[in-house]
Amino acid sequence: MDRKKLFITTTLPYVNAEPHIGHALEFVQADTIARYFREKLGKENVFFNIGTDEHGLKVYTTAQRENMDIRAFVDKYSQRFRDFCKLFFVEYDYFYRTSSTDHHKAAQEFWKRCEAKGDIYKKKYSGLYCLGCERFITEKELVDGKCPDHGIVPELKEEENYFFRLSKYREHLLDWINSNPGVLKPKQKLEELRAIIKDIEDVSISRQRKNLPWGIEVPNDPEQVLYVWFDALTNYVNVVGFGSDEKKLKEWWPGIQLFGPDNLRFQAVIWQGMLISAGLEHTLRLLEHGMVLSSDGTKMSKTKGNVISPFEQEKKYSAEIVRFYLLTGILTYADSAYKEDDLVNMYNSRLVNNFGNLLHRVLHLSNRYSVEINNESTVEEDFKQSVSKYVREIEGYYNDYEIAYAGESIDRLADWGNKYITEREPWGSKVSAKERENILNNLSYLLQLVIHFYTPIIPSSSELAKKALYDRENIILFKKI
C-alpha cells in the first residue's frame, strides 16, 4: 500500500455513562497506532478521530432521570471523555461530537444520498411498547415479561419508521469480504461476520420525534428523527470532509476503524452497506479489539461488582503503567482478563528490570568512565545488523497493528541488550578504553531504538528516557512496584 495518508478512528462512545476500561483499551490502542504512524509517515499524514455519540433514547432518558438539560448533560459527559483522553495520553487530531451542527448537516446529507439511491423506504414496525417508558423495548430488556422500570406488561404496538435497504447489499458485502479477507482483524472473526451478513435484513433508521425529540431531523419529514446508529456511523466520513469537502474526503477515506466485539454487526455490516449506498469505499481495515474481562475471566458487570475502573487503576498505578498493560500485557485482538498481578509482573519485568535497568547500566558506566556515547556513525556494523533483525520484526508488527506483539518484540530487543552488556563486560580492566567506548556506544544506539519504539506505547516515559540518554543523566526511570 503506497498511500501516504492514514485515517484512524475509534468508535464514538455513547455518553450515557462514565468512561470504562473498554473505552480506555480502544482509545490507547488507536492512540498508539496514530503515534507510530505519525512518526513514520509524518504528522500531517495521520488523522486520528475520536469523539462522542450524543443522541438516542438512552441519552435522553438518562438526562431526564438526572434532571438535567439535555444539552448540558451531553456537554458534561462529552467533557468526561475528553478529560479521560488527557489522563491517558490520548492525543487525537479531532474530537467529534454528534450533537454539533456540522454533524447534523453531514448526517442528513448522507441520508439524502442513500435516499437518492432508492435505499430508504417507510414501513410499519411493530414491537413491544411500554406505556410507562413511552417507548419500544426489546424482549431482552424484559424481566418476567414486564418492563423492569415500570413493572407493567408491554403491549404490541405499531409505528411507522424509515428503513434502510441493507438486504440489497447482501451479495455485495459477501463478495467484498471474500475478496478482502484481510480487511477484518482478527481473522477468526470472519466466520461470524459471514454468518451475520447472510442473515441481514433491512434495518430501521428513524424514530418518531414525539417519542424522541433529541435527534437529527429526517430530511423532509419533521415527524421523524434519525435513529442514533445511522446518525453516529456517518461520523467516520463526515470528519474527513463528506458532504463538505470532496477533495479532503478523497485524501483520507478509506481509513482504519477500531471497535469492540459488540460492534462487529454495526461497523462491518450496516456501516459498510451504508457506504456502498452512498457511493463510498469500504473501510480499509476493521480492527476488532478484544473485550477486557474481569480478573476471573468473566464479563464485568455492576451487579457482580467486578468492574475495573480506569480511574482507580490510574490512581493506583499511574496512567502509563495502565496503558502499558492494556497495550502489551493483554492480547490486542482477543478477550483477556485484566489482572493486577499480571500488570505488576509485566511492568517490573519489562520496564523496570529490562529496559529501565539497561538504560541505567549504560548511563552509569558511560559516566563513570567518561565515555562518548550517542554517536550513530561509529556504531559497529555487526552490532547494527544484529539489532536490525529486531527492528524489522517490531516494524512488521506495528505496520500490521499488532501492538502487543510489537511490545513483546521491543522487550526482546532490550533483553538482547542486557545479554550483550553482560557478555562484553565493559567494566573493570578486561576491556580496553576503546572497546569500552564501542560497547557503550553500541548500546546507546540500541537504547535509542528501544525508546523510539516504546514511544507510541509509553509516550511520557519514553520522552524522559530520551532526554536522560541524551543528557547522560543517570536516572531511575521506572521504580519497582
Place this chain on the structure above:
RNA sequence: CGCGGGGUAGAGCAGUGGCAGCUCGUCAGGCUCAUAACCUGAAGGUCGUUGGUUCGAAUCCAACCCCCGCAACCA
C-alpha cells in the same frame, strides 16, 4: 438443536499426525557495572471430558461439559 470464538504448567500464550514448547512467575547455584541483569540447573501438564480413527492424536472424527461474545432497534 440460534450464530461464532475458545479450553495446553501457577498466569498468559504457541503448537493442526511423529520425544509437549515459549514468556512471566517460583526454587537452587554461579556471576556482579546495575533498580539488578545474565548464565546454569530444578520443580510444575491426566493438552476440558468420554469414546472413535491411526503404528502413532494436543492435533483428525463424534458426543458431551465449561468459559466468552453476539443474537433487529442493546454503544
